[in-house]
Amino acid sequence: LSFMAETNPEWFLYLIDFVERNPIFKPYLYMAAMKHTNEKLPDSPKTVKEAILYYICFAGVRRTFGEKLWEHIRGLTTKQQVLDSRIISPKKKEYLSKAIELDNSFSLEEFNRTKIAGIGVSGIAFINKNFAEAIVSEHVEYTDIGVLGGLQKIYKLKSRPTPKEALVIINTWGPNKSVGNMFCSQAFYYC
Numbered sequence: 001l002s003f004m005a006e007t008n009p010e011w012f013l014y015l016i017d018f019v020e021r022n023p024i025f026k027p028y029l030y031m032a033a034m035k036h037t038n039e040k041l042p043d044s045p046k047t048v049k050e051a052i053l054y055y056i057c058f059a060g061v062r063r064t065f066g067e068k069l070w071e072h073i074r075g076l077t078t079k080q081q082v083l084d085s086r087i088i089s090p091k092k093k094e095y096l097s098k099a100i101e102l103d104n105s106f107s108l109e110e111f112n113r114t115k116i117a118g119i120g121v122s123g124i125a126f127i128n129k130n131f132a133e134a135i136v137s138e139h140v141e142y143t144d145i146g147v148l149g150g151l152q153k154i155y156k157l158k159s160r161p162t163p164k165e166a167l168v169i170i171n172t173w174g175p176n177k178s179v180g181n182m183f184c185s186q187a188f189y190y191c
Helices: 002-007 009-021 023-031 048-058 063-073 079-084 090-099 108-113 121-131 145-154 163-170 177-190
Strands: none
Touching (some): 009 023, 009 177, 023 145, 048 063, 108 121
């Protein structure tokens, strides 16, 4: 936490404020992410358009298949290539064939003004978190299996909550909900 306070003081303040108001998260402080965005890996999306494609690839499927699909889609450049693919499901073809036609310079501002097929509330939260200049403090990926599973662990629920049940809990958090989003994902993947 000391290192985070020195290297990313704004995120550190969001984190401390959130945990003070939501002490149920205090036992998870040791696993707090050092940054408010996902760590950029060599194959991570570099543009908003790529993030849209990436999110559609991973939505509703196991991580291993999402990775396979992302690797596949990264090699495609046209709508017809998407439609001709043998590994993409019909529903994902519908979404990906539209998304691949977006301009490479498609901005976060355009994204936030445009309804994109295949991108729901969690996709909007994910893309804003990773491409906004400032910390996006109120977005929560509450339909994401990692966030739902993390809520189950942190709140010691008997079963994974539905998105509707998750929203009831999330609405009690107050400001800086993105911190709770991070803790839920961390708890799901690392506890």
